[in-house]
Amino acid sequence: MADCLFCKIIERQIPASIVYEDDRVLAFNDINPQAPTHVLVVPKRHIASLDELSQGDDEIVGEVVRRAAAIAKERGITAGYRTVFNTNRDAGQTVFHIHLHLLGGRSLHWPPG
Ligand code: AMP
Ligand code: ZN
Numbered sequence: 689m690a691d692c693l694f695c696k697i698i699e700r701q702i703p704a705s706i707v708y709e710d711d712r713v714l715a716f717n718d719i720n721p722q723a724p725t726h727v728l729v730v731p732k733r734h735i736a737s738l739d740e741l742s743q744g745d746d747e748i749v750g751e752v753v754r755r756a757a758a759i760a761k762e763r764g765i766t767a768g769y770r771t772v773f774n775t776n777r778d779a780g781q782t783v784f785h786i787h788l789h790l791l792g793g794r795s796l797h798w799p800p801g
Pocket of ligand 1: 693702704716717718719720721728773774780781782783784
């Protein structure tokens with residue numbers, strides 16, 4: 689989608705530090721990491737937010753979530769990690785292409801701010 693930052697990363701119009709890619713999913717390091725591992729896992733197909741999901745998206749959402757778990761496992765993050773979809777203003781969503789934050793490698797506080 690035009691003017692979507694993450695679509696531009698997917699289309700290689702903007703550089704990113706890519707850690708995983710297949711036909712449907714891309715994962716790259718967050719530019720402003722909040723933990724030793726801070727990876728964003730995104731579907732290649734543009735979906736603006738969780739509010740836009742339909743039943744037909746169940747499979748891709750599952751793939752995104754399982755990919756985050758696989759990256760954590762690959763990195764030996766066995767002590768714990770967090771996966772977050774921020775949705776809309778109060779949650780601090782700034783990029784309207786769904787992305788799962790994978791945070792790990794340090795102790796994480798709860799509840800988040
Ligand atoms: P959210 O606030 O949940 O919408 O998350 C957007 C995330 O995208 C933030 O954690 C940003 O640091 C990250 N971000 C913004 N621009 C880039 C970029 N060019 N490459 C990688 N991550 C980015
Ligand atoms: Zn997009």
